[in-house]
Amino acid sequence: MKVRVHVSLKNGVLDPQGRAIHHALEGMGFAGIEDVRAGRLIELDVADSVTDEALDDMCRKLLANQVIENYRIEKVA
Template sequence: MKVRILVRLKPGVLDPQGRAVHHALEGLGFDGVEDVRVGRMIELDVAEGTGDETLRKMCEQLLANMVIEDYAIEHLDGEKAPA
């Protein structure tokens, strides 16, 4: 079973990568971009039947820094589990 974990900084946490990308886009002449937040995507291939509780534990213990980041779990069949 394939699962995608999306990790991003919590609102209000400074995002220097996002600022750098935003500045670069402006420098390239792209107008209308008001803000950029950079995150990461992790794809896992897990055993069939791996529950969302197990996936949440993976995120909270290793994949995301819960102090400054949020995460979302997406099953690649389209279901999305709340974080």
């Protein structure tokens, strides 16, 4: 089973990387960009026996830091 874990910074947490990307895009001439937030995508390939609870546990205990980040688990196939 392919699983994608999307990790993003919580609202209100400053994202210097996103801001740098924002500035770079504007510097390249792209207009109309309101905001850029950079996150992280982690792709897992796990046995079908791995439960939703176990995936959630992986996110809470390692893949995301819930002080600053949110996560979303997406099962691809």
